[in-house]
Amino acid sequence: MKNIKDLTKKIIAFRDARDWKQFHNPKDLSLSLVLEATEVMEHFQWKNNDEMAKYAEEHKADIGEELADVLYWVLLMGHDLDIDVLDALEKKMKTNEDKYPVEKAKGRHTKYNKL
Amino acid sequence: MKNIKDLTKKIIAFRDARDWKQFHNPKDLSLSLVLEATEVMEHFQWKNNDEMAKYAEEHKADIGEELADVLYWVLLMGHDLDIDVLDALEKKMKTNEDKYPVEKAKGRHTKYNKL
């Protein structure tokens, strides 16, 4: 069964086999993160909600590949910068609770600094 | 101990408590993915490799928060679109093996379609 730890090991082994560490500074890694995130986004451009629902259903594998690409770079950057991203996410969820208290944020799409 | 499944549940509970599902179409979710990815990237702009190494060491928590934000949207989108992102990543790793054969890709930062 796959898990984050094993997938990260695979990603690093994949890189090392290709001798790509030499290119992997944080700036260029984060470019990949952005580029892959925009590829997810591109799937939904120009579509209204009905078109998106239909499209997402019919292109699940494609969209999954793009999300996987984003996750790939998250894990690789986490590895290189010695950041435990699951741990960071758990902590961030607590910050989010404070930034968006239920009583203020309920039913509103307002950014925390405008709430 | 945190894991992807539990974190995803937390994310969904956080959303539901705020009644935000109504705003969460895939297009707007993917915007968040992109916006958070660019926040990771912004940390490294204008810096050379030495400056980045120093900066990354000193701002581990900040960068971890941004990576966590990206992961947050990956997991939320995976949930909403009924995509198992770990499974998708495992599959994608196989695709990557084919796209970047070691003998061709070793030591080169060339995109697969130009190899």
Added chain:
Amino acid sequence: MKNIKDLTKKIIAFRDARDWKQFHNPKDLSLSLVLEATEVMEHFQWKNNDEMAKYAEEHKADIGEELADVLYWVLLMGHDLDIDVLDALEKKMKTNEDKYPVEKAKGRHTKYNKL
């Protein structure tokens, strides 16, 4: 009266007065281009068409600032890379005519490679 040529001169003079040329490699410049473009996009996130129309009317100056920021980096990159962007756009319009022939593209939001 402002025009592209004079604005570009102003941008370069602004940079030179601050001795920033040393940081301006194309990669970091293009990061700015992306970061500013996402700031335009952020204005419209989570909003439906009616909310966007109202918002755009009420925040014309803010959105104008963000579009100006994007244009700033387009002009600066054009200058540094010795590219006449107006000329490039005129040429691109011809390419677009070929990529999206009226009879095929009319009323459809399909990418050229799928038409």
Added chain:
Amino acid sequence: MKNIKDLTKKIIAFRDARDWKQFHNPKDLSLSLVLEATEVMEHFQWKNNDEMAKYAEEHKADIGEELADVLYWVLLMGHDLDIDVLDALEKKMKTNEDKYPVEKAKGRHTKYNKL
């Protein structure tokens, strides 16, 4: 001779001939802006300064096309939102002068809010 006003007219005529106004809400337009900006950025990924200089010289037309694409959406958004982007840029240059006073910003790549 091309100028911003004539190019904008061309862009709008191009759109109207294809009946694309119906898809052009600000959110989706800004997605294009971001997507084209990332295509500029992608040209420079993984390259060091020497590689970028060589690459930029050899791919001037390609990079010009991408910058033109960004400009295209800047002009189209400006048109639709009734924003004079040249005017907005002129105003922004004054704001920038205040945000980055020469004596503080000279030779430093620090963001204005950290100066």
